Amino acid sequence: MKFQINRSQLIEGVQDVMKAVSSRTTIPILTGIKMDVHSEGMTLTGSDSDISIERLIPMEENGTVNLEVQKPGSIVLQARYFSEIVKKLPNDTVEIEVGERFETKLRSGASEFSLVGLDPEEYPRLPQIEEQNVFSIQGDLLRQIIRQTVFAVSTSETRPILTGVNIKLEDGVLSCVATDSHRLALRTARIESNTEELSFQNVVIPGKSLNELSKIVEESSELVQIVVTDNQVLFKTKNTLFFSRLLDGNYPDTSKLLPSESKTTLGLSTKDFLQAIDRASLLAREGRNNVVKLATLDNQTVEISSNSPEIGKVYENVITESMEGEDLKISFNAKYMIDALKAMDCTEIKVLFTGAMRPFLITPVENETVKQLILPVRTY
Amino acid sequence: MKFQINRSQLIEGVQDVMKAVSSRTTIPILTGIKMDVHSEGMTLTGSDSDISIERLIPMEENGTVNLEVQKPGSIVLQARYFSEIVKKLPNDTVEIEVGERFETKLRSGASEFSLVGLDPEEYPRLPQIEEQNVFSIQGDLLRQIIRQTVFAVSTSETRPILTGVNIKLEDGVLSCVATDSHRLALRTARIESNTEELSFQNVVIPGKSLNELSKIVEESSELVQIVVTDNQVLFKTKNTLFFSRLLDGNYPDTSKLLPSESKTTLGLSTKDFLQAIDRASLLAREGRNNVVKLATLDNQTVEISSNSPEIGKVYENVITESMEGEDLKISFNAKYMIDALKAMDCTEIKVLFTGAMRPFLITPVENETVKQLILPVRTY
Numbered sequence: 030m031k032f033q034i035n036r037s038q039l040i041e042g043v044q045d046v047m048k049a050v051s052s053r054t055t056i057p058i059l060t061g062i063k064m065d066v067h068s069e070g071m072t073l074t075g076s077d078s079d080i081s082i083e084r085l086i087p088m089e090e091n092g093t094v095n096l097e098v099q100k101p102g103s104i105v106l107q108a109r110y111f112s113e114i115v116k117k118l119p120n121d122t123v124e125i126e127v128g129e130r131f132e133t134k135l136r137s138g139a140s141e142f143s144l145v146g147l148d149p150e151e152y153p154r155l156p157q158i159e160e161q162n163v164f165s166i167q168g169d170l171l172r173q174i175i176r177q178t179v180f181a182v183s184t185s186e187t188r189p190i191l192t193g194v195n196i197k198l199e200d201g202v203l204s205c206v207a208t209d210s211h212r213l214a215l216r217t218a219r220i221e222s223n224t225e226e227l228s229f230q231n232v233v234i235p236g237k238s239l240n241e242l243s244k245i246v247e248e249s250s251e252l253v254q255i256v257v258t259d260n261q262v263l264f265k266t267k268n269t270l271f272f273s274r275l276l277d278g279n280y281p282d283t284s285k286l287l288p289s290e291s292k293t294t295l296g297l298s299t300k301d302f303l304q305a306i307d308r309a310s311l312l313a314r315e316g317r318n319n320v321v322k323l324a325t326l327d328n329q330t331v332e333i334s335s336n337s338p339e340i341g342k343v344y345e346n347v348i349t350e351s352m353e354g355e356d357l358k359i360s361f362n363a364k365y366m367i368d369a370l371k372a373m374d375c376t377e378i379k380v381l382f383t384g385a386m387r388p389f390l391i392t393p394v395e396n397e398t399v400k401q402l403i404l405p406v407r408t409y
Numbered sequence: 410m411k412f413q414i415n416r417s418q419l420i421e422g423v424q425d426v427m428k429a430v431s432s433r434t435t436i437p438i439l440t441g442i443k444m445d446v447h448s449e450g451m452t453l454t455g456s457d458s459d460i461s462i463e464r465l466i467p468m469e470e471n472g473t474v475n476l477e478v479q480k481p482g483s484i485v486l487q488a489r490y491f492s493e494i495v496k497k498l499p500n501d502t503v504e505i506e507v508g509e510r511f512e513t514k515l516r517s518g519a520s521e522f523s524l525v526g527l528d529p530e531e532y533p534r535l536p537q538i539e540e541q542n543v544f545s546i547q548g549d550l551l552r553q554i555i556r557q558t559v560f561a562v563s564t565s566e567t568r569p570i571l572t573g574v575n576i577k578l579e580d581g582v583l584s585c586v587a588t589d590s591h592r593l594a595l596r597t598a599r600i601e602s603n604t605e606e607l608s609f610q611n612v613v614i615p616g617k618s619l620n621e622l623s624k625i626v627e628e629s630s631e632l633v634q635i636v637v638t639d640n641q642v643l644f645k646t647k648n649t650l651f652f653s654r655l656l657d658g659n660y661p662d663t664s665k666l667l668p669s670e671s672k673t674t675l676g677l678s679t680k681d682f683l684q685a686i687d688r689a690s691l692l693a694r695e696g697r698n699n700v701v702k703l704a705t706l707d708n709q710t711v712e713i714s715s716n717s718p719e720i721g722k723v724y725e726n727v728i729t730e731s732m733e734g735e736d737l738k739i740s741f742n743a744k745y746m747i748d749a750l751k752a753m754d755c756t757e758i759k760v761l762f763t764g765a766m767r768p769f770l771i772t773p774v775e776n777e778t779v780k781q782l783i784l785p786v787r788t789y
Contacts, residue, residue, distance in 0.1 A: 110691065110720055117688050133721075139728075140688055144721035308497050308520055311490060340490055341513075341524035348519075 030102025030127040032066050034086070035095045036118060036137065042084045043112045045269060046075030048241045049082040050108040056153070061105040062112075063152045064125075066098055074155065075108060080238050081155050082245070083270040103149035104133055114142055156272055162227055162257040164198065164220050168246045168266070171253050174205055175243040177216045177372040177399055182236035183209035193233035195280040200228075206283050207236070212365045213283060213388075213402040214372065232257055233280050238273035245269060286402060288390055291381035295331065296351035296394060299378050303370040305345035309335045310363030312343050320406050321363045325356050335363075350377060359385045360408040369401035410482025410507040412446050414466070415475045416498060416517065422464045423492045425649060426455030428621045429462040430488040436533070441485040442492075443532045444505075450476055454535065455488060460618050461535050462625070463650040483529035484513055494522055536652055542607055542637040544578065544600050548626045548646070551633050554585055555623045557596045557752040557779055562616035563589035573613035575660040580608075586663050587616070592745040593663060593768075593782040594752065612637055613660050618653035625649060666782060668770055671761035675711065676731035676774060679758050683750040685725035689715045690743030692723050700786050701743045705736050715743075730757060739765045740788040749781035 046062055054060060054077055063074040070087040088096050104127045115123065118137035126134045131146030166174075175194075183191035188210075195206045204217040242264055246253055254265040264271040309321045313335040321335045329352050333345040359382065370378070375393035382389045391401040426442055434440060434457055443454040450467040468476050484507045495503065498517035506514045511526030546554075555574075563571035568590075575586045584597040622644055626633055634645040644651040689701045693715040701715045709732050713725040739762060750758070755773035762769045771781040 107720060113691050114688070117684070117691065119684065119688075139726040140685070140723070141725075142688075142692075142721060142723045145719060304497070304499065305520070308494070308499075308522075311493050311497065312522075339525060340487060341522060343523070344521045346519040 030064075030066055030104060030125070031099040032071070032101075033097045033122050033124045034071065035093070036115065036121050036123050038086050038095045039123060040115055042071075042073045042086050043108075043115055045084045045245055046073045046082045047108060047112055048244055049075040049077055049080040051077040052109065054078070058105060058147055058151050059153070060108055061147050061152070062108045063103065063105045063149055065103045065149070066096070066101045068101070070096055074152070076153065076155070078153070079235065079274050080241055081270075081272040083155060083272075085268040087268065102127060104131060105147040105149050105152050106133060106144055107147075110144065114144075155270075156261045156263075158256055158258055158261055158263045158272070160256050162229060163254055164203075164227055165252040165254050166203070166218070166220060167250045168253050169248050169250060170218060171264075172243045172246055172248060173374065174203075174216045174218060175239045177374070178205045178207040178214040179236050179239045179243075180368050180372065181207040181209060181212055181214035181401075185209070190233060190276055190278040190280055192237075193235045193276040193280075194239055195283075196232045196234060197230050198228050199230075206280075208281075208283060208402075211362065211404050212369065213286060213400075214369070215283075215287070215400040215402070217398050229257055231280055232262065233276040233278070234262055234273055235276055242271050242273070245271060286388065287400060288381065288383045288388065291354065291383055291390075293325065293354040293357040293382040294351070295325075295349050295380045295382075297331075297347065297349055297378055297380065299370055299373055299376055301347055302378070303367065305333045305347045306363050306366050306370070309333045309343050309345050310367065312337045312340050313363055318406060319363045320360050320408060321366075322358065322360045322408065324358045325352060354382075357382055357385065359389070360406045361389075361403055362406060365403050369403060372401065373399060375399075410444075410446055410484060410505070411479040412451070412481075413477045413502050413504045414451065415473070416495065416501050416503050418466050418475045419495055419503060422451075422453045422466050423488075423495055425464045425625055426453045426462045427488060427492055428624055429455040429457055429460040431457040432489065434458070438485060438527055438531050439533070440488055441527050441532070442488045443483065443485045443529055445483045445529070446476070446478055446481045448481070454532070456533065456535070458533070459615065459654050460621055461650075461652040463535060463652075465648040467648065482507060484511060485527035485529050485532050486513060486524055487527075490524065494524075535650075536641045536643075538636055538638055538641060538643045538652070540636050542609060543634055544583075544607055545632040545634050546583070546598070546600060547630045548633050549628050549630060550598060551644075552623045552626055552628060553754065554583075554596045554598060555619045557754070558585045558587040558594040559616050559619045559623075560748050560752065561587040561589060561592055561594035561781075565589070570613055570656055570658040570660055572617075573615045573656040573660075574619055575663075576612045576614060577610050578608055579610075586660075588661075588663060588782075591742065591784050592749065593666060593780075594749070595663070595667070595780040595782070597778050609637055611660055612642065613656040613658070614642055614653055615656055622651050622653070625651060666768065667780060668761065668763045668768065671734065671763055671770075673705065673734040673737045673762040674731070675705075675729050675760045675762075677711075677727065677729055677758055677760065679750055679753050679756055681727055682758070683747065685713045685727045686743050686746050686750070689713045689723050689725050690747065692717045692720050693743055698786060699743045700740050700788060701746075702738065702740045702788065704738045705732060734762075737762055737765065739769070740786045741769075741783055742786060745783045749783060752781065753779060755779075 065072045073084045075082050120138040124136040133144045133146040135142040197204050203220050207214045256263040313319045324332045329349050331347050336342045377394040388402050388404050445452045453464045455462050500518040504516040513524045513526040515522040577584045583600050587594045636643040693699045704712045709729050711727050716722045757774040760771050768782050768784050
């Protein structure tokens with residue numbers, strides 16, 4: 030194998046596939062990045078066996094030549110060293126040449142590295158995906174959906190299925206749910222494509238996979254193709270394939286958790302409410318569970334308070350946009366509320382309560398594509 | 410005590426004195442910040458007993474009113490909570506009022522905190538400094554001197570005196586030395602003031618104090634007054650007093666370590682040399698001691714190389730600006746070289762070698778105010 034490659038293209042590609050590479054793998058060759066140089070360009074592959082990322086650097090793109098190939102071939106190089114070296118090489122171009130016993134020379138300017146390579150034949154094959162269940166979604170919407178749900182997955186391995194986001198597709202509507210059993214995030218989106226016949230229910234993608242995916246998907250309207258199989262999901266963009274295994278097991282039915290009625294309804298400025306909760310939580314963190322209290326006052330006002338005997342007390346008054354129904358006193362985890370409010374992406378929210386001990390619902394005023402559910406804490 | 414204060418002034422002042430506050434103190438009241446409101450404004454104090462910082466927020470400054478005082482007084486508040494709260498309060502102004510049993514109310518907009526305060530009488534007095542040995546130096550020069558020396562202090566407590574920077578003043582020349590016994594940094598500066606008579610030798614300021622100090626001193630030509638006593642040093646800027654204890658013990662005489670002759674002299678571009686060393690060190694880090702090799706070649710070129718059997722080899726050629734004297738092969742710690750080169754603040758350097766096993770000297774080509782000495786490693 031011998032070729033010259035544009036260094037900034039190489040840096041970008043390596044950074045993408047590095048997101049799948051873990052230094053704590055039990056399969057030594059997976060600490061490496063695989064490079065395949067072929068007639069279409071170079072394909073980089075990184076994997077930790079849960080996530081695999083394949084990235085093509087095409088021979089030419091937008092009229093710019095990315096690679097000049099003297100001899101195609103494959104090699105696996107230690108990911109950590111390779112990525113750091115590539116970043117620091119002096120010239121705009123890097124020459125890569127594989128010699129005997131996989132010894133690989135990187136040349137750039139007056140710099141020459143000679144790296145111990147690994148046998149590419151030993152690198153595991155990527156999952157073979159049957160492209161039967163396919164739908165598409167805009168990159169920026171996919172990123173938003175991930176951001177609005179993934180924070181609510183469980184970080185505990187006691188119920189592994191809850192560490193993932195459950196995605197369903199039915200009647201052209203995609204719905205994504207995450208819950209750690211103390212709070213729940215739900216995001217729905219209409220999928221604009223010829224997929225009325227396509228439907229699935231129990232697809233659960235690990236939260237970690239989605240976090241890495243959203244670093245790779247561009248914030249643009251370009252479409253991402255999503256292929257769902259029994260145990261794998263594949264996200265395809267122009268030059269990148271992102272594979273993730275799915276979680277085994279049945280995701281709990283969360284549809285009945287969402288309250289259908291409300292006894293107290295508040296309309297609030299997202300920002301004012303978020304800042305008040307944020308300040309109140311300053312003193313609540315030390316105490317148990319970061320709990321703050323909310324009480325309706327007269328004059329369309331709610332009071333957020335918290336009390337930590339050794340440090341002090343805080344009272345925040347927030348003027349509501351609207352306030353309907355019964356008076357209410359309720360306590361909840363401030364972090365859950367802050368997470369939920371940051372995921373709303375709207376200036377005004379509705380909060381619907383059905384009593385001090387029942388889960389309450391937060392949605393944007395203007396639509397209901399995002400629903401955040403929080404379980405209160407028993408203190409009042 | 411009751412007053413209103415400009416919130417951004419308060420944030421700035423609190424951030425300054427926080428640099429002296431440690432959460433790991435054995436004296437509970439030192440986890441707090443002391444506020445004294447008096448006729449000139451408010452003084453904030455923070456201390457970990459090694460470093461103490463006193464910061465004045467004057468009643469008025471540049472025509473802006475910073476404080477309005479209804480009742481002077483003093484209080485100590487938990488530093489961590491107080492600083493976080495002040496940063497997040499909603500309005501431009503904060504009202505602070507101390508009630509019974511040191512309970513302190515902070516009011517800003519619709520936010521009210523009530524904090525458990527501590528008795529200001531229990532806060533330790535700051536050191537009393539006799540202002541006998543005083544000299545001045547520009548803020549930006551002081552910061553540069555610290556940056557060019559403090560990285561070389563020892564981080565090991567086996568010889569505590571080496572964890573500080575030794576400052577000397579003689580014949581109007583300030584010289585600052587730091588060494589961890591593997592490398593040494595020396596910076597001299599002429600002090601432009603009426604201080605010919607002032608002279609001292611064995612003043613050793615803890616590296617940690619200087620690191621904190623340089624965060625507070627402004628990057629400007631404004632003068633910083635420095636007061637030296639037997640066991641304390643005080644740095645005075647317009648509104649800030651920064652006290653540090655001095656280290657006990659005799660700093661070793663380092664003057665004889667600097668080589669006076671040279672067998673091989675290289676002239677190098679600081680940037681080219683730094684980048685080559687940086688790349689070579691990528692493979693050297695894993696091996697023992699991060700050692701790279703330097704060898705003079707023909708054609709005014711030096712080769713930097715490093716070899717890590719399991720990862721690979723690297724060769725860097727650097728074209729020198731000048732090369733005189735004997736051929737040379739020498740090995741040294743790449744990190745020490747990178748630290749030294751980053752502290753040079755000049756585009757061209759001289760490196761003076763007196764043999765493969767003798768310490769070598771790095772200085773700017775244009776002057777000798779900075780000298781960096783590095784002990785080689787025995788590998789060739």
